[in-house]
Amino acid sequence: MEAKKISDSIVEMRELVLPNDTNMLGNLLGGRLLHWADIAGAMAASRHAQSIVATAVIDSVEFSQPVHVGEMIVLKARLTWVGRTSMEVLVEAYSENYLTGKTKLTNKAYLTFVALDQNGKPHPVPGLILETEEERCENEKAAKRREVRLSRRVC
Template sequence: MLKPKLARDSHTIMTEMVLPNDTNTLNNLMGGRLLHFMDIAAAIAAQKHSNRTVVTASVDNVSFSEPIRLGNIVTMKAQVTRAFNSSMEVFIEVWAEDIPAGVRVSTNSAYYTFVAVDQNGRPIEVPAVVPESDEEKARFDSALRRRQLRLVLAGRMQPQEATELRALLLGESA
């Protein structure tokens, strides 16, 4: 059994500037490029938690609520919310900042799932997460429902086995 780690120990902030090569014909950051940035920031948080090489297992819904423009500064904040056996859920938030105009807006957030792997690429155990703040505790508590939903949608869990989801949706006790 590995020693549990504090959620805040995985806290990662990554900053990028949107350059011409990152943009589409409207001079907005391309969605795929943003996903690339987000994947890197989230992977760093997962590596900090697990002290292992990690691979991306899934990305939950990502909606592009605000355009990120050429010259903007993109800041991503990622942190592990919960760990299961060899996988970790990471929450990431994204902001775009127009420094000369003094404007900063929230543009995206998502949950990523990473799996820690050994030198041969096989899944390996990761430490449990210890949440401290109310926000960390809320994300920790709801992570099992999100995990069960991911597994049901991927066909790796039968809906009737998703006890946390059943409790939430049908009012059944878990």
């Protein structure tokens, strides 16, 4: 399998935040955000692996700013690390007020996906080509996050 660049599988997904997506204050629900982050992350992982993927872990989720009803949310997903069958994806969410044109980073999450074959068994994924200093730095940090995740795995 030929290694692929991170830029080959980047996904950008846009949603409009409607009343049904929000709490009583009109702010986007955390669960809805996670649902969209999972979809955006899975699409990036599937593009890299060219296969079905399953979400294995969602962690390091930050909700730094609320997203308001009527705003758009832009989810940007990109791979940061790959193992033999698993991949870590960073999903960043930005809110966009299309009336003012203002955007802000509101959420960040790391998701781990596993590539599956037709029988639902883990199967190998292509390697990752790191092209920039930022990608190399993120990749090193991802390897450390993986160690922490594995240490938490139930025996």
